[in-house]
Structure formats: structure tokens, C-alpha cells
Amino acid sequence: ILKRETGSLGPKRQGNPGVGKLSSQHEWLRSHVSENGDLTLDELTVELASRGVTVHRSAVDRLLRRLGLSHKKKPAGQRATAT
Numbered sequence: 001i002l003k004r005e006t007g008s009l010g011p012k013r014q015g016n017p018g019v020g021k022l023s024s025q026h027e028w029l030r031s032h033v034s035e036n037g038d039l040t041l042d043e044l045t046v047e048l049a050s051r052g053v054t055v056h057r058s059a060v061d062r063l064l065r066r067l068g069l070s071h072k073k074k075p076a077g078q079r080a081t082a083t
Contacts (some may be wrong), residue, residue: 021053026067040052041061044060
């Protein structure tokens with residue numbers, strides 16, 4: 001069937017290149033972090049879930065890095081360690 005549909009027996013590309021769950025949230029996330037810079041990744045993840053976007057905190061971290069936003073906040077009671 002694959003040979004008839006594509007003319008090739010090579011594997012199809014996996015994933016959803018260029019379009020992720022957070023692609024529509026770039027501007028909101030950028031402005032929200034600039035207004036409330038003391039949010040943790042977990043807090044951002046919860047706020048995104050309230051907007052209907054369920055993602056893992058690592059996805060939020062990767063997006064912040066792609067947008068050039070530094071995010072070093074630790075939850076209350078924890079200190080950042082020197083590396």
C-alpha cells in the first residue's frame with residue numbers, strides 16, 4: 001500500500017514538524033513571563049493547562065529557551081546551586 005501511495009518503501013516522517021502544542025502560545029508566554037518573571041515551570045504549566053494546553057514542564061522549558069527567555073526560578077524554599 002505504501003509503495004502505491006508514495007512511490008517509495010521508505011519510512012514516513014514521524015511527529016508533527018513545525019507545529020507543536022505551544023506554537024499558538026509564544027506571544028502569551030513571552031508577555032506573561034516578562035510581567036511575572038518569578039513563575040516556576042510548574043506554575044507556567046498549570047497556567048497553560050487552564051488555557052486548554054496540556055504539556056510537560058520540559059516542553060515549557062524548551063520553548064522558553066527557544067524564545068531566548070532565561071528561566072532560573074526555583075520553587076519556594078529551594079536555593080539555586082552554583083554550577
